[in-house]
Amino acid sequence: MKKSTCRGCGAPIVWIKTTAGKSMPCDAEPVLYKAREGAAGKIVTPNGEVLSCDLDVGPDEATGIGYISHFVTCPQAEQFRRKGAPKDGSHGN
Template sequence: MIVRNCNRCGAAITFVRTKKGKAMPCDAQAMPYRVAPGGPVNIMKPDGELVRGYWLESGTGDGVGYRPHWASCRTP
């Protein structure tokens, strides 16, 4: 996985290929999650599927995924 820096905020990001073949910029650190339809956050799974759910503090939950970077970008 290639890690780069966001051109706007400088944070470490990576790109995950979506099911439609697009490159989605995501935060570089994968985090555990739990899928919950209608959940409060978007989660990009490593296989490119975007699901809704919750981030977990620890454990494995339903797997590890990436937060789309637009949700956390702190543009200066």
């Protein structure tokens, strides 16, 4: 996992290679999540899977630790988004 700084907002980010082989910028701080099919939240696992999940869960509910796509949290995300890319940060995965 490569660490860097967002060129748009200056936040620390990590780059995670997805299972599709693309590098995705994610917020540097890992978060707890509960995997749930069809959930609105998305998480990127350290091994590159993009999962639907519930965020803001406690340690007793969590099914893992992952990273939130920086496209979701960056106030400057639109300047980096490719045409046709989903706004939820999932990149269609």
